Amino acid sequence: MSLTFAAATADAIPIHVIDAEHLDTIPKEATDWAKLHGFKGAPGTTLIIPDKTGAIAMVLVGNGSATVRKRGRFHFAQAARALPLGTYQIASGLTGQALEEAALGWLLASYTFDRYRSESPDIAHLVAPDGIDAKRIEIIAAGETLTRDLINTPASDMGPAELADATRQLAREHGAEVNEIVGDDLITSNFPMIHTVGRASSRAPRLLDLRWGDSGPTLTLVGKGVCFDTGGLNIKPGASMGLMKKDMGGAATTLGLAHMIMALDLQLRLRVLIPAVENSIDGNAFRPQDILTSRKGLTVEINNTDAEGRLVLADALTLADEDTPDLVISMATLTGAARVAVGPDLAPFFTDDDAHAAAISASAAKVADPVWRLPFHDPYEEMIEPGIAHLDNAPKGGMAGCITAALFLRRFVEAPYIHFDIYGWQPAPAPARPKGGVGMGARAILDALPELLKL
Incomplete structure (x- = not known):
């Protein structure tokens, strides 16, 4: 699906966006009609103003009050599906x-996932507003579309091999290179934990390595690509397994962000690493209290096979660090503790660099992609040290679960490092975000890259 702006036309229907506190900005010729219909500028409400023939002369769209606008985002996007087919500006x-x-929200509101059945017909089109970078917004929308499509596709059609296909397709689009290590070659190439987590599946585990760009600072994105997570021998209950097609949401989000970076031709050297596995159950599945040796040489005691994401990420992060990049960013649907802490709408992130944290937080507020910084809290390090091995993959008690998971990952990176523990799923429809897969944090990172990498 292509989310793009309409070509400018003299017949485009004008939209006037009205703050609830400034109803006096309603065009004079529409004032009486607005009063008759009780238009108060509530967020996302629309009112069609007809001309003498009954055709649409203009549209009013409510923008709410300043207080209400703080309690949501993309209010204007509701008009995209509320208005009749046509071209608007x-x-x-x-x-x-x-x-x-508003412009981005309109495009994102146009998204539908129609791989398995025809969805509703086309919706209203918007002419790119004057004064915006329309191409950049279309590229961002395309990256978000890729992320949503990948997450929404069920595991039956989005296993490790299919995720690799999507990565190669993205690489072909942008002239990037992809290297892939599959199955038992992961052992000989020293990615033992990726192999261990994925070996019980009938679909071979793999490590995907995309590279693009030949000048500028180096950025490595590492995305968790667990295409389905049964929980392994610590099997999840059915209710918890129901959304596990989205457990590759970190990989999907890094690929969407990679599209944005490459399509915008940012002056940097990009690497994307995706450990793509399915955490299944078979006679050769890894077991609780097994001790694994990672690529870095650190040993890990397995106290829950359902804490597998950090294992595959650890090997990928070690590889990332071997290149001494200027910045490593990991994205993963890693812990339920993060959802308990901040809910489904916020993307918590971890960094030891206050300047990086400030840049991401400022960009997140600017581009309506909310994030929240959580700490790499050093006193909790002892919680991930079981005594029998260097690290514990699932500390008992569950206290500070997203922090201990982030601390676990930090052990495998020496380069400047930022970790995002995302949800990757919109649980109920919201403006510009239908129920289903959704990108989190990518737009904030993209906007912050000039500051993060001094571009």
């Missing part, structure tokens, strides 16, 4: 970053 009421958010 924003005539007044929004400027600057609010205008960019």
Whole structure:
């Protein structure tokens, strides 16, 4: 699906965006009609103003009050599906970053996942507003579409091999290179934990390694690609397994972000590492209290086979660090503890660098991609040290679960490092975000890259 702006046309229907506190900005010719229909500028509400023939002369879209706008995002995007088919343009009421958010939100509201059945017909189109970078917004929407499509595809059609196919397709689109290590070759190539987690599946585990760019600072993205997670021998209950097609949401988000970076031709050297596995159950599945030796040489006691994401990420992060990149960012649907801490709408992230944290937080607020910094809390290090091995993959008690998982990952990286523990799923429809797979944190990272890498 291509989410793009409509070509400019003289017949485009004007939209006037009205703040609830400034109803006096309603065009004079629409004032009486607005009063008659009780239009108060509530967020996302639409009112069609007809001309003398009954055709649409203009549209009013409510922007809510300042207080209400703080309690949500992409309010304007609700108009995309509320209005009749046609071509529209924003005539007044929004400027600057609010205008960019509105334009992006309209495109994202156009998204449907229609791989398995035809969805509703096309929706209203928007002309790119004057003063925005339309190409950049379309590229961001395309990256988000890729992420959503990958997450929404069930594991029957999105296993490790299919995730590899999607990575190669993205590489072909942008002239990147992909190296792939599959099955038992992971052992000979010294990726023991990726192999161990994925070996019980009938679908071979693999490590995907995409490289792009030949100049500028080096950025390595590492995405968790667990295409389905049964929990292994510590099998999940059915209710917890129901959404595990999204456990490759970290990989999907890094690929969406990679598309944005490459399509925008940012002056950096990009590497994307994806350990792609399925955590299944068979006679050769790894067991609780097994001790694994990682690529880095650190030993890991397995106290829960359902804490497998950090194992595959650890080997990939070790490989990333061997190149001494300027920055490593991992993204993973890693812990339920993160959801308990901040819910489904916020992407918690971890970094030891205050300047990096400030840059990401500022960008997140700017581009309506909310994040929240959580700490690499050093006193909790002892919680991941079981005594019998260097590390414990699932400390008992569950206290600070997302922090201990982040501390576990940090043990495998010496380079500047940022970790995102995302959810990757929109549990209920919201403006510009239908129920289903969703990108989290990618737009904030993209906006922050000039500061993070001094581009």
